[in-house]
Amino acid sequence: MPYVPHTPEDIRRMLDVIGAPSVESLFDEIGPEMRPKRFDLPEGQSEMDVLAHMEALAAKNVSGQVSFLGAGFYDHHIPAAVDALSMRSEFYTAYTPYQPEASQGTLQAIFEYQTAVTRLTGLPYANASLYDGGTALFEAAMMSVRHTGRRKLVVCEAVSPIYRVMLNSYTSNLHLELVTIPHKNGVCDLAALTAALDADTAAVIVQNPNFFGAVSDFSNLFASARAAGVVSIISVYPVLQSVLKTPGEMAADVAVAEGQSLGLPLSFGGPYLGIMTCNKALVRQMPGRVVGRTVDGQGRTGYVLTLQAREQHIRRQKATSNICSNQALCALRALLYLCLVGQEGLTRTANLCLERAHYAAERLTAIPGVARLSGSAPFGNEFAITLPVNAYQVIDKLTSRGVVPGFPLGRYYAGLENALLVACTEKTSMESIGIFAEMLRGSL
Amino acid sequence: MNTVFKKSTPGREGVWPAKPGKAAPDLLPAGLLRGASANLPSLSELDVVRHFTGLSQLNYGVDGNFYPLGSCTMKYNPKFAETVAALPGFTRLHPMLPQLKGAGRLCQGALEVMYETEQLLCEICGMKAFTLHPMAGAHGELTGVMIIAAYHKDKGNKKTKIIVPDSAHGTNPASAHIAGFDVVNLPSKDGIVDPDELAKVLDDEVAGMMMTCPNTLGLFEKNLPRIVEMLRGVDALLYYDGANMNAIMGKMRVGDAGFDVVHLNLHKTFATPHGGGGPGAGPVGVSERLVPYLPISRVEKLEDGQFFLNYDFPKSIGYVAPFYGNFGVVLRAYAYILRLGKAGLVRATEAAVLSANYLRKRLDKVLEVPFDRVCMHEFVASACNMSECHVRALDIAKALLDKGYHAPTIYFPLIVKEALMFEPTETESLDTLDQFADDLIAILAEAEKNPEFVTGAPRTLPVTRLDETRAARNMELTDDL
Numbered sequence: 001m002p003y004v005p006h007t008p009e010d011i012r013r014m015l016d017v018i019g020a021p022s023v024e025s026l027f028d029e030i031g032p033e034m035r036p037k038r039f040d041l042p043e044g045q046s047e048m049d050v051l052a053h054m055e056a057l058a059a060k061n062v063s064g065q066v067s068f069l070g071a072g073f074y075d076h077h078i079p080a081a082v083d084a085l086s087m088r089s090e091f092y093t094a095y096t097p098y099q100p101e102a103s104q105g106t107l108q109a110i111f112e113y114q115t116a117v118t119r120l121t122g123l124p125y126a127n128a129s130l131y132d133g134g135t136a137l138f139e140a141a142m143m144s145v146r147h148t149g150r151r152k153l154v155v156c157e158a159v160s161p162i163y164r165v166m167l168n169s170y171t172s173n174l175h176l177e178l179v180t181i182p183h184k185n186g187v188c189d190l191a192a193l194t195a196a197l198d199a200d201t202a203a204v205i206v207q208n209p210n211f212f213g214a215v216s217d218f219s220n221l222f223a224s225a226r227a228a229g230v231v232s233i234i235s236v237y238p239v240l241q242s243v244l245k246t247p248g249e250m251a252a253d254v255a256v257a258e259g260q261s262l263g264l265p266l267s268f269g270g271p272y273l274g275i276m277t278c279n280k281a282l283v284r285q286m287p288g289r290v291v292g293r294t295v296d297g298q299g300r301t302g303y304v305l306t307l308q309a310r311e312q313h314i315r316r317q318k319a320t321s322n323i324c325s326n327q328a329l330c331a332l333r334a335l336l337y338l339c340l341v342g343q344e345g346l347t348r349t350a351n352l353c354l355e356r357a358h359y360a361a362e363r364l365t366a367i368p369g370v371a372r373l374s375g376s377a378p379f380g381n382e383f384a385i386t387l388p389v390n391a392y393q394v395i396d397k398l399t400s401r402g403v404v405p406g407f408p409l410g411r412y413y414a415g416l417e418n419a420l421l422v423a424c425t426e427k428t429s430m431e432s433i434g435i436f437a438e439m440l441r442g443s444l
Numbered sequence: 445m446n447t448v449f450k451k452s453t454p455g456r457e458g459v460w461p462a463k464p465g466k467a468a469p470d471l472l473p474a475g476l477l478r479g480a481s482a483n484l485p486s487l488s489e490l491d492v493v494r495h496f497t498g499l500s501q502l503n504y505g506v507d508g509n510f511y512p513l514g515s516c517t518m519k520y521n522p523k524f525a526e527t528v529a530a531l532p533g534f535t536r537l538h539p540m541l542p543q544l545k546g547a548g549r550l551c552q553g554a555l556e557v558m559y560e561t562e563q564l565l566c567e568i569c570g571m572k573a574f575t576l577h578p579m580a581g582a583h584g585e586l587t588g589v590m591i592i593a594a595y596h597k598d599k600g601n602k603k604t605k606i607i608v609p610d611s612a613h614g615t616n617p618a619s620a621h622i623a624g625f626d627v628v629n630l631p632s633k634d635g636i637v638d639p640d641e642l643a644k645v646l647d648d649e650v651a652g653m654m655m656t657c658p659n660t661l662g663l664f665e666k667n668l669p670r671i672v673e674m675l676r677g678v679d680a681l682l683y684y685d686g687a688n689m690n691a692i693m694g695k696m697r698v699g700d701a702g703f704d705v706v707h708l709n710l711h712k713t714f715a716t717p718h719g720g721g722g723p724g725a726g727p728v729g730v731s732e733r734l735v736p737y738l739p740i741s742r743v744e745k746l747e748d749g750q751f752f753l754n755y756d757f758p759k760s761i762g763y764v765a766p767f768y769g770n771f772g773v774v775l776r777a778y779a780y781i782l783r784l785g786k787a788g789l790v791r792a793t794e795a796a797v798l799s800a801n802y803l804r805k806r807l808d809k810v811l812e813v814p815f816d817r818v819c820m821h822e823f824v825a826s827a828c829n830m831s832e833c834h835v836r837a838l839d840i841a842k843a844l845l846d847k848g849y850h851a852p853t854i855y856f857p858l859i860v861k862e863a864l865m866f867e868p869t870e871t872e873s874l875d876t877l878d879q880f881a882d883d884l885i886a887i888l889a890e891a892e893k894n895p896e897f898v899t900g901a902p903r904t905l906p907v908t909r910l911d912e913t914r915a916a917r918n919m920e921l922t923d924d925l
Binding site (some may be wrong): 010049060075077108116129134174241296304318319321324368398404407 | 445447448449452456457458459460461462463465466467468471472473475476477478481482483484485486487489492493495496497499501502503504505506507508509511513516518519520521523526527528529530531532533534536537538539540543544545546549551552553554556557564568570574579580581582584585586592593596613614615617618619620621622624627635664666668669680685692694695696697700701715717718719720721722723724739743749760761762763764765766767768769770771772773775779781782783784785786787788789790791792794795796797798799801802805818820840841842850851855856870871872873874879882902905906907908909910911912914915918919920921922923924925
């Protein structure tokens with residue numbers, strides 16, 4: 001039997017020591033009324049056969065498409081060394097570092113990850129990561145609720161709709177009020193957001209670049225929030241944080257991000273990485289694991305899980321969150337990515353993304369009937385265009401010809417049925433942008 | 445070892461992409477750009493490889509070390525599952541493809557993996573339907589309790605409480621609380637849930653009860669049929685914490701036994717790697733009456749054999765994940781289940797229980813085992829003998845590290861003094877178990893003669909015991925603080 005090493009002789013010896021007549025007798029406490037009514041599973045297969053089956057399934061997914069689909073999840077180049085190093089078994093077959101003396105590798109890597117993400121967001125503290133960007137946003141909202149004792153969350157409608165629906169699900173049993181401030185042609189309505197802040201507001205939640213790709217400076221909004229005792233929460237795109245004004249520079253209180261773009265494959269939605277950073281006042285409200293630096297009995301530097309008094313295994317229902325893991329291996333990959341590309345490589349990557357997206361916007365809006373949804377508002381690696389026809393129509397036509405043109409905004413925004421969200425990364429070639437533009441022109 | 449940031453040499457080339465023709469200042473207003481550099485390190489690829497290879501060598505992992513870590517099921521993770529998860533046909537797939545009308549046809553293979561995995565988990569657990577969305581065990585708990593809340597809300601039941609036995613994982617009460625419930629603690633008796641104690645706290649306001657079975661003492665909850673009946677009497681639902689699923693595959697199906705909700709830890713029972721603390725996956729299965737409340741989306745199979753995602757479930761709790769859960773983890777678990785098949789899964793459970801009982805009998809002469817009867821896949825011992833504690837669980841744990849073993853889980857469950865929780869799993873050989881038992885017996889004998897032998901451990905690792913108080917006080921969480 002694969003992966004079970006016991007021989008019949010081993011089993012006999014073990015039963016003798018236990019003093020049990022048979023292996024089945026060890027299950028005697030499971031009474032007849034609790035026994036399975038059936039257990040109708042397929043027979044096992046050889047490794048070769050399972051691999052062949054999985055390869056056949058993988059081949060049923062169409063590959064080789066030119067894709068402009070992003071919407072918060074991007075296809076970036078992953079240096080080969082990210083795979084090679086993260087696949088070292090000492091990292092991926094280890095457990096949570098509860099025994100720090102035998103886990104310094106994992107612990108120091110997480111400490112370095114915490115350092116790297118704080119440098120990206122410009123806020124001084126980070127946790128060891130959460131499941132994904134949406135969970136991080138919800139947990140940030142809960143930090144603000146605990147910190148302020150208030151129960152209203154003011155959310156910009158240009159925050160990813162995927163995260164807003166997660167916020168909805170999670171807050172529905174918690175008697176929190178979610179107030180959504182409509183976007184204006186894909187741009188955050190800063191005046192309306194500011195006006196919505198009051199003495200009941202726990203947090204204001206924005207995203208930069210927002211779901212439509214638009215880039216803003218939220219400094220004034222955050223200053224108003226601070227004056228009203230409201231926590232400022234911002235979700236960012238980590239690759240662009242090498243060039244865009246940081247949450248720290250805007251004086252945000254909490255910055256979260258989806259870390260997928262840092263060395264993680266798209267992998268059909270997960271595993272991903274929820275990045276969380278915050279200022280000092282909120283550190284003890286952070287959910288999940290945190291690694292800190294300390295010394296051992298000989299004064300040597302070492303790393304441990306710390307601030308555990310917040311956590312569920314000690315506080316049970318009074319914990320800051322029920323989360324008792326982090327995405328350690330994903331955090332390691334993000335750190336490896338950031339170290340391998342380095343300061344210069346990440347900046348180049350961000351600039352390539354911007355350059356390609358701006359070229360694409362120029363080419364696409366040159367087509368009659370195609371315009372940018374947000375007019376001349378600044379954008380990053382992604383932008384929304386309006387089409388003379390329903391966006392689904394264009395998607396249907398182009399995907400069958402090998403180009404995935406982007407995301408139909410009508411999926412989440414009523415009234416934007418003709419709008420398409422187009423993303424570029426450093427992997428998007430200038431040629432493919434030209435092909436896309438010509439194909440779109442021909443389809444309209 | 446110095447941090448990677450200290451090893452940075454400005455100007456050194458890493459894995460850089462080509463130089464762009466335009467840069468941010470050419471394309472965006474200056475007011476939107478960052479002032480100071482992010483100050484990420486500048487390193488050669490070899491610098492990075494050396495640094496992280498060095499770090500990895502400071503770790504224990506299942507491939508190198510026996511990991512009898514109770515309740516965590518640190519079994520061997522077969523390598524072929526990594527090959528499966530790395531297939532480009534899966535890794536390159538954008539999660540939003542199926543949301544583009546007609547584009548579900550571009551990812552039929554992935555949807556089929558999800559559909560088939562759900563079917564297999566349903567059969568293993570005896571549940572009506574599964575969702576793969578929860579991204580960890582605790583996330584599965586939260587999802588399950590949210591489903592319980594939605595069920596009662598839909599029926600118009602006024603329910604405010606969830607019962608959690610004292611032997612449960614700390615995540616259970618935290619998950620119930622985050623789902624909006626008050627938590628009622630239930631003391632256990634003789635190591636298991638006692639129906640008389642349950643009767644004292646059970647009333648019409650109870651929405652459900654979260655059970656781990658076998659429980660965290662490794663004991664089977666033999667009063668289960670009575671408990672199921674009592675909960676039905678007040679329309680309360682029974683939740684199964686699947687952390688200990690490795691003990692019962694093919695021996696009990698939680699649905700058949702009367703549970704309404706179950707979460708599984710794919711990274712435990714189904715052999716996906718723990719990754720140093722994640723990512724895991726915590727799929728949730730439900731009985732028929734809870735199917736309408738499962739998270740959206742759900743994968744369905746059409747008559748023509750095509751798969752698609754259905755978003756139209758008005759009673760659903762909504763979204764708990766951005767997409768379909770940790771698909772990369774699900775892939776590994778699916779491949780593992782196919783490889784083992786029916787006989788292999790049963791055999792895994794049988795061997796896990798056999799090994800735990802063998803280790804228990806090897807150790808119960810030197811350690812007190814408070815509930816010294818047949819256990820399931822794990823057992824809990826105490827470092828105290830007749831409430832005299834000569835040696836602490838923590839010290840035993842550290843001495844084991846010196847011998848090249850990962851320590852068992854310690855100080856859990858809280859109801860056993862100086863607890864040591866052992867779970868050997870089915871993948872460790874008899875030789876390994878014997879060597880471990882011999883080494884542990886030797887440690888205890890040495891500790892009796894020379895307590896400093898264990899209180900001073902570990903001595904052979906990169907660091908000795910670390911000052912955790914200082915870490916919490918100084919809050920040095922980054923290299924810049």
